[in-house]
Amino acid sequence: MDFSPTSTAHRRLAHLARQRFVEGLCAGLPALDKTVHDFLTELMGQTATQRDMQLRRDAWMGHQAHRKTWVEHLGRAWRESLAPPPVTGRGTLNASKAFDGLELLGDDVLENKIIASRMALTLTEHVAAPFDAARQRTQHLEGRELAGTDILRPETLCLHLVEQWLEVGLQRDHLQMVIDPLQRELAALALAQYQALVKLYDEQGVVAQDDLRARVRRAAAGPNTGSPGEPPPASGPVGLASQALQQSRAALGRPTEFAPTRQAASAFMPPPPGMRGQPVMAGMGSPLVRARQRAQGVMMQLRRLLTQPTTGYDMVKAPPASAALAHALAAHRVSADSYYSDVATLVEDYSPQAVVRVASAVRERSVEFKKKASTASEKAIIEVVALMFQSILSEDRIPPSVRVWFARLQVPVLRVALAEPEFFSNLTHPARQLIDRMGACVLGFDASSINGSALEAEIRRIVQVIEQYPETGQRVFQLVHDEFEKFLAKFLTEKQGTSRIVSVAQQVEQRETLAIQYTIELRALLKDMPVRDEIREFLFKTWAEVLAMSAVRDGAQHASTAAFKRAAADLVWAAGAKPNRADRALVIQNLPALLQSLRQGLALIGVAGPEQDAQIKGITDTLADAFLSKTASIPQAHIDAMAKRLANLEDYIGDEALGDMPLSADNIEMLLGIDASSIHVIADNGAPVQDDMVAWAQQLPLGTWFTLDHNGASTQVQYAWHSQRKQLHLFATRDGGSYLIQLRRLGAYLQAGLLVAQEEESLTLRATRDALTKLDANPERLLG
Known part of the structure; x- marks a missing residue:
């Protein structure tokens, strides 16, 4: 319809x-x-x-x-x-x-x-x-x-x-x-x-x-500067101002729309001051929870400031922007490209001098906007946003080129803050999330490495897309935030060495997942069969790993994987009692081929030499005992049913929890086929770890920089990748080294204070705190 x-x-x-x-x-x-x-x-x-x-x-x-x-x-x-x-101006x-x-x-x-x-x-x-x-x-x-x-x-x-x-x-x-x-x-x-x-x-x-997403993508595909793909309905400052005023009255009058969140907090919230580097004792609660409480305290202080009687700000429904202010915001959009192009021309490569210039422009712009504001609440919002961006621009650990692009977000963020009170109460507002994620990722780079890089280009593209669609509010911030996350996942693993490690680590997780699932299915298949314990143990502990390795390397339906599945059924049949001469003759006839398949499978998982010979001898001894057994044999129909189910096992296995899995530098090196000395594998060791620490480990956002204390050595690392099931996590160093850590061990490192975020607060939260500090010392500036 x-x-x-x-x-x-x-x-x-x-x-x-x-x-x-x-x-x-x-x-x-x-x-x-x-x-x-x-x-x-x-x-x-x-x-x-x-x-x-x-x-x-x-x-x-x-x-x-x-x-x-x-x-x-x-x-x-x-x-x-x-x-x-009722049709009134009130709720x-x-x-x-x-x-x-x-x-x-x-x-x-x-x-x-x-x-x-x-x-x-x-x-x-x-x-x-x-x-x-x-x-x-x-x-x-x-x-x-x-x-x-x-x-x-x-x-x-x-x-x-x-x-x-x-x-x-x-x-x-x-x-x-x-x-x-x-x-x-x-x-x-x-x-x-x-x-x-x-x-x-x-x-x-x-x-x-x-069609907003399509519009954003069209803009992303266009040139770095210039107007959107579609011509504006009106041209010139007056026409744009009129259009912005109409949009503001429709959009700014809208009630709060709370942004969807994919997790409890998008920005990483490390332990509060005094807890950094300290172990988390049982019963103290999650430092992530405490950090959120601290952050919520900052936001509550901001809400109290904005809702005081002198400002009268409504934290639920924002009033329409005044006509003069809407006109000023629209006029700025017209002049933004030419102004920042001028900055880039005068100051090559966005040097620190350029940052000083745009920081001054942020202050001057807020003064002009406050002159146009007609209400106390508008003046308060303009001042808070201006102070936040002054704080961001003074963060000298962010490369100058990125700070210049951040400065261009002042007016788009001001538009959102005027229209959506949620910006001042929700730490996961898309505008905050975007700035926090971009800031957290660039803190680890110096100017020479960031200028002209793919990361700087992506930040430039995102800012320009936001500038081109001011009427869309938080929706455009959410869309470009999602696109930045996708870009980041690719950017952090695009180096050849890192991408190969990621590929192998994913295979390790896939292999161990399949091994667990194959074991579960084999246990179910052999539950009611009279199979000797030695054969059961071999199938559950060793052959399930062979099947998983073959499925990962060659595919679940590959001829070699199918042969290994058939070998499992043949082994079960051969290890059963053989009371009649025809069955014994058939065992003798097929035994060489069965043993050859078993050797190939053991070699696939790295079992060779004396260890392989010992396993094969144990199997042949078990088969010899079964050969002389007088007990009832396993019906052929059961063997055929087992072989059929094994052949299509992937259609039946469920999505079982992975749990602990063996992980070592040796099996990583075996899968890589190269020297893996630069990869530090930190596997689970059974150390006790609280469940909230494990949950915390699963929430770490990509790109965040940490200080890792491993074997007494302190190293700066960036969180670069996690596997599909988040059981494996990769941290990269600046010199090309890598740390591959299993989930529960990662939680243990967080719990013990051996992995500590380099930033205690997200960028916008720190900027909010700085703004409140300035306003506390000089409250007159809020409405001045």
Whole structure:
């Protein structure tokens, strides 16, 4: 069915979708309430101080008294949100009072919004993909953006929940007490409803059309400078300003759209100061969690600064930009290319002098923008963003050429900050993620190595794409961030030596994965067969590795792999009892060929010489004993079934967890076929490691620089690659050396402080902290 927006049928379908969404949420309210009840009940049973125990008892009793009313009121509030909002300049939630055309937010209302926003961030982490799909398709049906109070928005769900909690007499402190289990249960409930909503749209053939990605790719394929592939609808500063004003009133007035996150934090969060280089003791909790808490403290301080009465900034819904400011932003877009081209011409190769010049321009530009701003909140945002970029440009460990390109992001980031309050509350906002990732990767390079490199060229391309599409907000930042991650994965492993190590390491993981899976299947196949223990052990521990190695090298259906699979079935049959003369004659006839296959397989995995002879002798001795056995033989039908399943085993094996696997420099060297002395293999050694340390190891972003303490030597390394299942991790040194580390050993190194990030904070978080320090010392500049 071909849907075009705005028809009555389409609006009816969108309304039906919201109804089903809300009814599904309301049906899950009893489970949501039970989660709160169970948590408070369990909390009451735990030993604590007398004061804490009294607080828990008060929370439990308060919930018992009001839980039924809360469920009823929350369900009613969600259902009432289905009604279209009144056509006014204000939101429909009970969050404001009006006086003479001005909206005043009380402290309680502001606290509600902050709590709801925090809950919405967690909720969005779980529902990002299906929510985005549902949002786009609903907007396609209705021909407009979702309203700020639309029930489909996670922040709206959470704000109703918080408001109704307080409305029925429950306390805010008690909500904070149960917020973790509450938002987890709400996330699971919302995820199921968003998925059901997407399924409904799929069944109705609703597909949203969004060609932004194609536009970005077209821009990427074009020249480094110049205008976008499509001519602007209006030319000249006045036309562009008018266009920007229209876009700003539509885009800047949009409510917050929380960015989808692929993990809890995109930027690496190392342990806080005082923990660097120190072992993590049991019971202390994950340093990653503590670092996030520190980061959230910085963001909370920023939110308090922006929402003070003198600025009156709304952390949920941004007002439209003033006309004069929108005009100034549009005019800057026109002059940006010529200005920065002039800088590059006057100061060759973007020397430090160029950085000084653009840093001065950042300051002057913010002063001009503040003159155009018509509200205190606009002036505050302009000042905070300017101070952040001053901090970034003063980071002398970033090559000058990259800092000059970072300076060009000031205005695009300012546009996003004006339109999306989330920028000041979410560490994983795409604009922050992009700057953090690019900054973390270039900190390890000097100017001579970065200028003119593929990495510098990619950063230049990304900045130009962002400049060309200012109206797309955080979406263009998200798209180029994803593209940068793909580029980075290739860039870090493009050196010939590194790429070969990566290829071999991937084969090692694949081989060990297949070996485990083959062992599991062989155990299942031989479970009810009368097979001698010696043969079982040989098949499980040795022949499964032969099958895996052959499958990796030649392919699972290659003739050699098929021959090794057939040899396993032949060995099982030969090792069974042979009570009749015909079977014994057949064993004698086929034995030379079977032993030859076994020798070939052992040679494939590096078992040769005396070790191979010893294994073959053990097998022939077992076969001789079976030859004279008087027990029942294995039915031929069972052998045939085993051979058939082995021949197509890859169709049956599951995606089993890899677990520990043998890893050494010897088998890496065997697969490489060269001297592997430059590769330091750090294999699992059974050292105890906490699960959160292993999870931390799986979250490390590529390109991050670390200090590695291995065997008493301290080395600077860059995280260059991880295998598909994240069981193997490669760290590269500047002189061409490599460290290949298994997952649990990597977690142990993080836990012991032997692997420490060179940067304690992400680039934008450090810039935010610097900005707050300056504003704390000179608060008058915020609105000056």
